[in-house]
Amino acid sequence: MEQNDPIYWSHLINENWSLIVAAGEQGLCFVGSQGADVQELENWAKRRFPGRPLIRDEARLQPYADEIEAYLLGKLTSFSFPFEVSGTPFQQAVWQALCDIPYGQTASYSDIALRIGKPSSVRAVGTAIGANPVLITIPCHRVIGKNGGLAGYRGGIEMKTRLLEIEGRRE
Numbered sequence: 084m085e086q087n088d089p090i091y092w093s094h095l096i097n098e099n100w101s102l103i104v105a106a107g108e109q110g111l112c113f114v115g116s117q118g119a120d121v122q123e124l125e126n127w128a129k130r131r132f133p134g135r136p137l138i139r140d141e142a143r144l145q146p147y148a149d150e151i152e153a154y155l156l157g158k159l160t161s162f163s164f165p166f167e168v169s170g171t172p173f174q175q176a177v178w179q180a181l182c183d184i185p186y187g188q189t190a191s192y193s194d195i196a197l198r199i200g201k202p203s204s205v206r207a208v209g210t211a212i213g214a215n216p217v218l219i220t221i222p223c224h225r226v227i228g229k230n231g232g233l234a235g236y237r238g239g240i241e242m243k244t245r246l247l248e249i250e251g252r253r254e
Contacts, residue, residue, distance in 0.1 A: 087135065088107055104147055106144060109165060177211035183198070
């Protein structure tokens with residue numbers, strides 16, 4: 084991804100969902116919090132990709148929106164589109180471990196730390212999960228506390244609860 088490559092974005096509205104989604108030339112790079120406006124994207128892009136212009140482009144984002152909408156309606160359990168996410172090797176390992184949690188199942192922060200071979204890095208795992216820029220699609224909502232309770236979520240506990248309900252897991 085080049086420094087001046089645009090980030091394209093769209094406002095996905097589906098039934099009770101309102102999400103800002105964004106993609107670069109190589110894939111989905113951002114899914115915002117439920118109900119948040121474009122300011123969340125602007126703040127994230129300014130920190131992560133200063134200088135990259137933001138361009139609203141509903142048509143370019145439609146393939147991503149179609150799959151996310153199908154997921155939100157309970158008609159899709161995994162995503163086929165590419166991602167354009169950058170992070171440290173540790174973050175990348177955590178995000179990959181999140182993608183390995185099967186639909187409808189959950190794992191604890193400790194489980195993720197074990198899966199990536201860093202069992203004493205539970206707090207760092209939590210920080211990496213919090214830095215996940217693509218909510219829903221890299222399924223950080225499937226991570227729960229060791230005691231089975233819902234733990235923090237960038238999109239808020241209500242959004243996390245709704246996503247787990249879609250997947251048939253009720254807390």
